[in-house]
Amino acid sequence: MKLVGMLDSPYVRRVAISLELHGVQFVHEPLSVFSTYAEFAQINPVVKAPTLVLDDGTVLMDSSLILDYLETLAPTDKKLLPHTPDARAQHLQVLGLALAACEKTVQIVYEHHLRPAEKQHEPWLERVTEQLLAAYSLLEKHLAQATGDYLNQAALTAAVTWSFTQLKLPTLLNADAFPNLQRHARQLEQHPAFKQYPIE
Template identity: 30%
Template sequence: MKIIGSLTSPYVRKVRIVFSEKKVDVDLELENVWAADTKIAISNPLGKVPCLILEDGEAIYDSRVIAEYADALSPVSKLIPADSRERASVKTWEALVDGIMDAGILARLERTWRPAELQSSAWVDRQMGKIQNSLRQMSEVLGENAWCHGNQITLADIATGCALGWLLLRFPDVKWQVQYPNLDRLYQKLLQRPSFAETEPPAA
């Protein structure tokens, strides 16, 4: 199997960490989806990463689908609970955290792709508001708990760590570490895991 992706995408990092935690080997094929000569559409018509290519050539996307597929490949370190209510809680947390990254990417594209005179500050503010609201919700739900859900690492923690790391990379002006020290405690704990250390994105 191989993952088509980039080193800075938080979605790619999420699935790479899941495979690492599951002790399942998978190759990484680097692809810049923004380059004119990108070939990602051959595997994913949406032109997005990550995309998982199975042994028989079938392609699986997006990150939520890949993470769920990977979790079923090995009994090691179950990351998505079997119980339907707990499963929904973990997947809802993942959706919230993915929403942070979705909003961040939209804000970043507005700032970096559109000419300055055409940029909409209202649009950027709306996306940044989504990020702040989500961070506040995450902090309130986490409270003083050691993990996002239950008493061990789950997909919720992995997704959270990837989003927080990406915010540090792309939006250092969002001072979430100061605002929400409980999120920072979780983040620092996740950084001690080999799966996170080995997938830390290069500096911008």
């Protein structure tokens, strides 16, 4: 398999780490949707990161869809989501919050770095920031109550997202107000799979 995309994307990074944890052999091709657009388009004309090219040439995109496919391949001892409906719903709740925080972080980063300052819409930025804070506040509460296995899809996505927000928007949040998230991310960033695919 070939994973296409840069590790500065939290979506690419969560897939790379998940592939490693699932025990799937793959090649990482670090193409940018910006600087190497044409080369990326030759693999996937939609130019969406992450893109996963399967051994038979099938092209998958969108991190959640890719991970859903990988979950079907994983043996029981390497699955990253629980099988039973109630447990899975709990994990998906946390995963949804982490992905919402990720999406809002990306929106703010793009607004600041891709849109000219005179065209930035402050009311929209304020709203997205409120959504980001809400997602992280709820994640903080969930992590305060977390027990059991700490390395699952919800947990790793929360850690990847928090590290991404802290790197890209270091002054937006008061990190000290989220001690559980900080501790959680620090712990997982020490895992070999996280270290093998570090945030860029």
